[in-house]
Amino acid sequence: MNLREASKHITSELIKIYSSREAKNICNLLLEEITNLSSTERLINKDIQLTDSQITLLENSIKQLLQHKPIQQILGYTWFAGNKFIVDENVLIPRPETEELVEAIILENKGKEISILDVGTGSGCIAISIKHHLSKANITAIDVSTKALDIAQQNAKKNGVSIEFMQLDFLDEKFWNKLPQFDIIVSNPPYIKEMEKQEMSENVLQHEPHLALFVPNSDALIFYEKIAAFAQKYLKKDGAIWVEINEALGKETAEIFTNKGFQAIIKKDMQKKERIIKAIWL
Numbered sequence: 481m482n483l484r485e486a487s488k489h490i491t492s493e494l495i496k497i498y499s500s501r502e503a504k505n506i507c508n509l510l511l512e513e514i515t516n517l518s519s520t521e522r523l524i525n526k527d528i529q530l531t532d533s534q535i536t537l538l539e540n541s542i543k544q545l546l547q548h549k550p551i552q553q554i555l556g557y558t559w560f561a562g563n564k565f566i567v568d569e570n571v572l573i574p575r576p577e578t579e580e581l582v583e584a585i586i587l588e589n590k591g592k593e594i595s596i597l598d599v600g601t602g603s604g605c606i607a608i609s610i611k612h613h614l615s616k617a618n619i620t621a622i623d624v625s626t627k628a629l630d631i632a633q634q635n636a637k638k639n640g641v642s643i644e645f646m647q648l649d650f651l652d653e654k655f656w657n658k659l660p661q662f663d664i665i666v667s668n669p670p671y672i673k674e675m676e677k678q679e680m681s682e683n684v685l686q687h688e689p690h691l692a693l694f695v696p697n698s699d700a701l702i703f704y705e706k707i708a709a710f711a712q713k714y715l716k717k718d719g720a721i722w723v724e725i726n727e728a729l730g731k732e733t734a735e736i737f738t739n740k741g742f743q744a745i746i747k748k749d750m751q752k753k754e755r756i757i758k759a760i761w762l
Contacts, residue, residue: 484526493542506551561609565635570627571603577749581724586613599667604632611641622648661714668724669703704733708740721759730754
């Protein structure tokens with residue numbers, strides 16, 4: 481099997497469960513990993529034969545993909561904000577819209593010596609990406625999952641940044657006194673209602689941690705309530721809260737912060753969806 485045949489084989493299999501565009505994107509990622517050749521190099525050398533071990537790896541990957549396993553988990557990594565991150569079933573795969581949250585924080589705080597808390601750090605992608613650009617920032621990243629924190633610590637080491645990681649159940653207020661005050665509180669917390677599971681793709685439902693995705697239908701904004709309450713005590717003067725939100729609950733989420741004395745600004749992402757809230761003291 482040569483590279484051209486491999487490409488056709490992969491896309492013809494993946495088109496069974498993915499759109500044509502997704503199948504082509506996944507195909508490119510998989511072939512680049514297997515051959516260590518860029519798309520241009522593969523195009524030039526399309527008649528190169530794959531080795532037996534490469535074909536075996538290819539077929540095993542296709543089998544996993546057809547079981548809805550995300551390509552990022554098969555590869556063992558993904559890219560976020562220009563940095564490479566280890567990912568597995570214990571952490572969310574970072575989304576492009578979260579990069580916009582990170583970029584906004586970096587843009588407003590270049591050169592500043594500030595303290596930042598990342599609530600629900602997961603893979604550590606937010607904290608690590610911010611630290612990469614704001615070298616003077618002191619960043620604390622917390623998560624309830626020890627398995628997620630293990631991945632985050634590996635990612636910090638691989639990306640050459642120093643972050644203080646802490647295992648902590650943020651929803652339990654009795655643990656808050658373990659934390660100091662901060663200039664910025666940032667979070668991409670769970671915000672998808674349980675009832676919305678039917679709208680989710682199988683690769684997310686079967687392979688990403690539900691703990692980091694879903695909240696009860698009756699208390700969908702619980703994390704924002706806790707973040708706002710925490711900020712009343714632990715956010716420094718002139719500090720700011722930055723959170724990613726459920727695009728369908730922008731108004732309701734903003735009201736949580738305004739009801740606790742903050743000015744909440746809803747920001748739209750590149751797709752014009754209400755995706756980010758910045759909250760500051762009035």
